[in-house]
Amino acid sequence: MSSDAELLEANKNAVVENPFTVLIALNRDAQPAVGEIAAKLRELFPNLQPVRDIVEEDTGFGFTLNGSIIVFLRVPGPIPLDPSMEDPTINKPLTAATLNAQRAYLVIVVREREPIQAAIAATEVTAAVADCCPYAIAIYWPAARQFVAPQVFVEQAVKQVHSHPPIDLWIDVRVWQLDDKQHHAAYTRGLRALGHKEFEVRRSPESAKDLRGRLEGLCSYVLSNGPIIHDGHTVGHDADERISILLCRSIHGLQELVLRLDYDEDFRPRRPWWKLI
Numbered sequence: 001m002s003s004d005a006e007l008l009e010a011n012k013n014a015v016v017e018n019p020f021t022v023l024i025a026l027n028r029d030a031q032p033a034v035g036e037i038a039a040k041l042r043e044l045f046p047n048l049q050p051v052r053d054i055v056e057e058d059t060g061f062g063f064t065l066n067g068s069i070i071v072f073l074r075v076p077g078p079i080p081l082d083p084s085m086e087d088p089t090i091n092k093p094l095t096a097a098t099l100n101a102q103r104a105y106l107v108i109v110v111r112e113r114e115p116i117q118a119a120i121a122a123t124e125v126t127a128a129v130a131d132c133c134p135y136a137i138a139i140y141w142p143a144a145r146q147f148v149a150p151q152v153f154v155e156q157a158v159k160q161v162h163s164h165p166p167i168d169l170w171i172d173v174r175v176w177q178l179d180d181k182q183h184h185a186a187y188t189r190g191l192r193a194l195g196h197k198e199f200e201v202r203r204s205p206e207s208a209k210d211l212r213g214r215l216e217g218l219c220s221y222v223l224s225n226g227p228i229i230h231d232g233h234t235v236g237h238d239a240d241e242r243i244s245i246l247l248c249r250s251i252h253g254l255q256e257l258v259l260r261l262d263y264d265e266d267f268r269p270r271r272p273w274w275k276l277i
Helices: 004-017 034-044 115-132 150-160 208-225
Strands: 021-026 052-057 060-065 068-076 104-111 136-141 146-148 172-177 184-189 199-204 243-248 258-262
Touching: 021 115, 034 052, 034 060, 034 115, 034 150, 060 115, 068 115, 104 115, 115 136, 115 150, 136 150, 146 150, 172 208, 184 208, 199 208
Parallel strands: 199 258
Antiparallel strands: 021 104, 021 136, 052 060, 060 068, 068 104, 136 146, 172 184, 184 199, 243 258
């Protein structure tokens, strides 16, 4: 990579090889120094190997980290979003007003064929940039279509990425109440980029909180153990809970097949131990 053209070409190839492109919204059209990022990586993740093969250009830079090639490009203007897709989630404490302050964004692309390792490398590098760049105002994880505040991203990345999957950073679990006011529906975004099928729920008698917790638990389970939940399986917190898994077409716009949770008609949400009856 000896020119801007070659850096751009590396970015294109990286997107083809792996979907882990992370975008950092900036309130100033400037990029952090690669030396600052390298130092912050050593500070936040002391067990990482030092960055190597550093290349710097006017519009970006790149290096290798633990065998993964990391490419950075700075682009003027706000982060572009596909209007044909669902609106992204803006996680608190971020607000739409914060995103309106965008003046540029930094593209971070990881060239790593194994998706979980790509996600880990993307998380580490993004946390380092977010922590050392005063212009960073939001992190956008395209695979999940969600924005996360820089300080939240850094805290969760440091705490979780080397112990268990940081579900809140990698996966967006969307839950909403149905018209009958007694059931909820839900789906996940982000699992597909990690090599797994997304989960969907058409109709659940569980509360929004419990349904979200169930899906987050399933996401963590498959990311830690591999794609071991299949069509025809049943899942539940114990032997008395039997929720069927169905491999089927998505009802929420995905082209790929999804794993849908189907609740029996006689399924009853658990009562908390403290609830009066």
